[in-house]
Amino acid sequence: MIRYVSTRGPGTPQSFTDVMLAGLAPDSGLYIPDMWPEIDRDLLSHLAGTPYTNVAMEIMTPFIGKAVPPDVLFKILQDTYEGGSFDHACVAPLVQVGPSAWIMELFHGPTLSFKDYALQFIGRLFDYLLEQKGQRLTIVGATSGDTGSAAIEACRNCKNIDIFILHPKGRTSEIQRRQMTTVEAPNVFNIAVEGTFDDCQTLVKTMLGDAKMRGDLNLSAINSINWARIMAQIVYYATAALALGAPHRPVSFAVPTGNFGNVYAGWCARRIGLPIDQLIVATNKNDILTRFFETGDMRMERVMPTLSPSMDIQISSNFERYLCDLMGRDYDGLKKLMHAFKVQKAFIMNPDSMQKAKREFTAQRCDDETTLQTMRECYLQSGIMIDPHTAVGLYGAMTKRDDPSVPVVALACAHPAKFPDAVEKAIGIRPPMPAVLDGLLGKAEHYIVLPNDLGKVQGYIRNEAKAIRR
Numbered sequence: 001m002i003r004y005v006s007t008r009g010p011g012t013p014q015s016f017t018d019v020m021l022a023g024l025a026p027d028s029g030l031y032i033p034d035m036w037p038e039i040d041r042d043l044l045s046h047l048a049g050t051p052y053t054n055v056a057m058e059i060m061t062p063f064i065g066k067a068v069p070p071d072v073l074f075k076i077l078q079d080t081y082e083g084g085s086f087d088h089a090c091v092a093p094l095v096q097v098g099p100s101a102w103i104m105e106l107f108h109g110p111t112l113s114f115k116d117y118a119l120q121f122i123g124r125l126f127d128y129l130l131e132q133k134g135q136r137l138t139i140v141g142a143t144s145g146d147t148g149s150a151a152i153e154a155c156r157n158c159k160n161i162d163i164f165i166l167h168p169k170g171r172t173s174e175i176q177r178r179q180m181t182t183v184e185a186p187n188v189f190n191i192a193v194e195g196t197f198d199d200c201q202t203l204v205k206t207m208l209g210d211a212k213m214r215g216d217l218n219l220s221a222i223n224s225i226n227w228a229r230i231m232a233q234i235v236y237y238a239t240a241a242l243a244l245g246a247p248h249r250p251v252s253f254a255v256p257t258g259n260f261g262n263v264y265a266g267w268c269a270r271r272i273g274l275p276i277d278q279l280i281v282a283t284n285k286n287d288i289l290t291r292f293f294e295t296g297d298m299r300m301e302r303v304m305p306t307l308s309p310s311m312d313i314q315i316s317s318n319f320e321r322y323l324c325d326l327m328g329r330d331y332d333g334l335k336k337l338m339h340a341f342k343v344q345k346a347f348i349m350n351p352d353s354m355q356k357a358k359r360e361f362t363a364q365r366c367d368d369e370t371t372l373q374t375m376r377e378c379y380l381q382s383g384i385m386i387d388p389h390t391a392v393g394l395y396g397a398m399t400k401r402d403d404p405s406v407p408v409v410a411l412a413c414a415h416p417a418k419f420p421d422a423v424e425k426a427i428g429i430r431p432p433m434p435a436v437l438d439g440l441l442g443k444a445e446h447y448i449v450l451p452n453d454l455g456k457v458q459g460y461i462r463n464e465a466k467a468i469r470r
């Protein structure tokens with residue numbers, strides 16, 4: 001049975017339930033499976049053409065093990081993906097945008113970004129596990145825009161959860177902010193931090209690393225630092241690959257990347273046996289990952305605002321998960337590297353590991369001008385409106401695919417209507433508003449503005465959380 005270890009040292013391996021409820025490991029590392037399952041080819045052949053729920057069941061079962069009885073898991077999956085939260089019968093449909101080139105629409109959930117695909121499932125799973133354990137949980141999360149609303153939407157009806165979402169004040173789009181702040185629920189709290197996304201994420205990580213606060217509030221994370229999110233994201237790589245000929249034919253993916261969660265799920269999909277050829281890491285001008293794959297030098301720079309704000313990130317949390325396997329699970333070596341990155345804001349990867357990394361990922365960057373041009377070309381050539389994040393991925397797909405006979409799938413991570421200004425700038429028309437965004441502009445907003453100050457943020461959360469042991 002699979003158990004989970006921290007990237008900063010294996011310690012005692014943990015169960016799925018424990019890592020799901022904990023989020024971050026106590027040593028501030030991230031949980032990864034202690035071994036990788038292999039899905040066999042016959043099973044993959046049989047899965048081709050089956051509903052999303054069935055593929056999800058097969059992908060997730062080895063990772064979840066006995067933590068959830070199979071019939072319960074299947075019911076949760078059905079409720080998540082077939083119960084009306086997603087507005088497309090395929091859940092994650094493919095749309096062709098060019099010869100052997102596709103986009104996968106990951107915006108059919110309630111908040112119109114790919115984050116819904118994992119979080120809608122996780123909210124339901126959390127509620128089930130907490131009910132079983134008779135516990136109450138305080139979730140803290142940082143968002144660069146889309147995670148927050150998806151997490152809030154996933155938890156607003158959970159009886160046993162209070163959720164606190166930190167967003168960088170003034171650095172998300174208005175629609176993104178309103179999707180979070182207009183939710184009327186007594187267990188939902190929005191904090192606008194006077195800082196960047198990285199500041200928000202550092203605050204969250206520090207609070208999760210604070211044993212006292214963690215214990216007092218039963219704190220957990222719902223960012224992509226939670227393993228269950230990565231696991232749930234593996235599923236759509238599988239459905240897309242199966243639709244395009246897996247296990248008999250390979251397929252490549254191009255993924256707009258910020259925190260390295262989504263593209264890491266693609267790497268996991270390949271690791272468990274899906275025939276994935278290229279994984280193209282697509283960044284905007286905040287290109288720390290692209291520079292790393294080009295040079296082996298991981299070096300933090302200032303975060304610059306772009307048209308694709310959900311990727312305006314310099315510290316990609318999930319990268320640590322990949323590095324752990326890249327370095328052959330040399331936990332001590334990784335710990336040193338992460339320390340160097342924290343203190344010196346930089347590290348250099350050894351040449352042997354870099355050779356391997358370059359075989360596993362291709363990287364591309366895309367500035368705002370090229371983003372707009374890609375949106376324009378896609379609209380002119382195929383009549384499809386894409387959002388700026390999707391454009392960054394599509395540009396990576398078109399410029400970095402090395403075998404035109406292998407289908408390439410660019411992940412459409414958000415609905416164009418979430419970024420109407422950028423769409424208008426690119427193609428001269430505003431995207432039609434989907435029904436779920438109706439009325440957003442007229443609703444009252446609820447949030448508190450706090451400085452980038454750990455004490456202030458902690459104090460607020462301690463005051464408001466209902467799980468607190470006083």
Ligand SMILES: *Cc1c(COP(=O)(O)O)cnc(C)c1O
Nearest residue numbers: 146258259260261262310389414
């Ligand atoms: C979150 C997000 C990303 C970045 O995904 P990561 O998993 O953090 O790499 C890209 N595009 C959109 C639209 C997002 O919401």
